[in-house]
Amino acid sequence: MSDLVNFTVNDGIAHVKLNRPEKLNALTIETLDQLIATAGELRKDRTLRAVIISGEGDSFCAGLDFATVTKKPLAIPLSLIPLPWRGTNKFQEACWAWRRLPVPVIAAIHGHCFGGGIQLALAADFRMATPDAELSVLEGRWGLIPDMSGVQALSELVGIDTAKRLTMTAARITGKEAHDLGLVTELAADPVAAAEVFARELATKSPDALAAAKRLFNSTWNSSPRATFARERIEQVLLLAGANAKVARAAAFKKVEPAYKPRARR
Numbered sequence: 001m002s003d004l005v006n007f008t009v010n011d012g013i014a015h016v017k018l019n020r021p022e023k024l025n026a027l028t029i030e031t032l033d034q035l036i037a038t039a040g041e042l043r044k045d046r047t048l049r050a051v052i053i054s055g056e057g058d059s060f061c062a063g064l065d066f067a068t069v070t071k072k073p074l075a076i077p078l079s080l081i082p083l084p085w086r087g088t089n090k091f092q093e094a095c096w097a098w099r100r101l102p103v104p105v106i107a108a109i110h111g112h113c114f115g116g117g118i119q120l121a122l123a124a125d126f127r128m129a130t131p132d133a134e135l136s137v138l139e140g141r142w143g144l145i146p147d148m149s150g151v152q153a154l155s156e157l158v159g160i161d162t163a164k165r166l167t168m169t170a171a172r173i174t175g176k177e178a179h180d181l182g183l184v185t186e187l188a189a190d191p192v193a194a195a196e197v198f199a200r201e202l203a204t205k206s207p208d209a210l211a212a213a214k215r216l217f218n219s220t221w222n223s224s225p226r227a228t229f230a231r232e233r234i235e236q237v238l239l240l241a242g243a244n245a246k247v248a249r250a251a252a253f254k255k256v257e258p259a260y261k262p263r264a265r266r
Contacts, residue, residue, distance in 0.1 A: 003019050004019055004028070004031045004034050005018060005034035005035055005038050009042075009045065011203070012047055012048055013050050013196070013200070014042055014045075014050070014052070015052050016042075016051060016052065016054070017056050018053075018056065018060070019056045020056075021055070021056040023062070024055075024058065024061070024062035024111070025055040025056065025062060026063060026068075027063065027094075027117070028065050028068050029069055029079060032094040035094040036090070036094055039097035039098055042101060043100070043101055046207075046264075046266070047263075048263070049207055050104045050106065050198075050199035050203060051103060051104070052106050052107075052196065052199055053098070053120070053124060054109075055110070055111070058112075059111030059117075060108070060109045060113045060121065060133070061112070061113060061114070061117025061121075062115075063114040063118075063138055064115055088149070091116070091147060094148065095119050095120045095122075095150075095153075096149045098120075099149075102211035102263060102266060103207070104199070104214065105124040106126045106128060106195040107120070108129075108192040108194070109121055109128065109130070110129070110130045110191055111134070112133075112134050113134065113136075114135070114138040115137070115146075118138075118150065122154065122157065122183070123153055127178075127184045127186075128184070128186050128191035128192075128198070129184045130188065131174060132176075134175075135174075135183065136172040137154075137166045138170050139170065140168055145167060158181055158183065204257070206247070207244065207260055208239055208242050208263055208264050209245070211265060212235040212238070215235065216232065243261050244260050244261055
């Protein structure tokens with residue numbers, strides 16, 4: 001894989017970095033392809049415990065690089081075609097692939113986080129940001145709407161009036177303002193370090209329980225109570241029958257750190 005997206009895995013924690021700092025990590029079609037491929041490769045690793053997404057240089061991601069993308073006239077229309085078995089096109093999947101991962105994903109935001117960049121960050125499970133980071137649903141500046149899964153993500157995090165306002169005005173807000181609105185989970189002077197600390201905390205928990213919790217919340221957030229209760233029962237039965245729940249119980253009784261087995265499901 002080329003270097004538009006780099007990743008390393010250390011002790012079960014993957015660090016995924018957008019690596020186009022000279023362009024503020026603006027997204028190209030090739031970057032989208034590599035984000036999708038990276039998520040797919042990480043999904044295969046059952047020893048993986050968490051993922052941190054960040055950007056090299058001065059920014060997290062300044063959004064789509066229109067100048068580069070439009071040099072290939074067919075790139076955008078072809079990338080807009082959804083794949084029926086997953087329900088997303090290339091632009092959407094580059095973000096939503098991280099929701100599909102069965103491990104917690106943390107976005108570490110600094111500098112610019114615009115357009116496709118904020119949609120990538122919103123597709124993560126958690127967001128750490130510097131107080132002075134700049135975030136914007138910037139598509140409105142170009143007479144467009146967010147179409148990389150951002151509408152779905154916004155609907156889960158803020159009220160409809162706030163989502164409309166951010167989308168319609170393309171307003172730039174600081175990391176602190178985003179935190180006040182509920183778009184950012186935690187403020188930190190060094191968001192990558194904060195994400196690492198949180199990822200290490202999550203890694204002390206059962207990987208099967210974390211995966212089940214992510215599936216449960218993602219699939220039932222807007223469901224009826226009845227549907228949610230049914231999904232709770234299914235996930236819990238699978239956990240109770242699994243090896244890692246037994247590991248957790250044994251460790252709790254002995255008051256020792258659990259030594260979990262690799263995650264049972266992809």
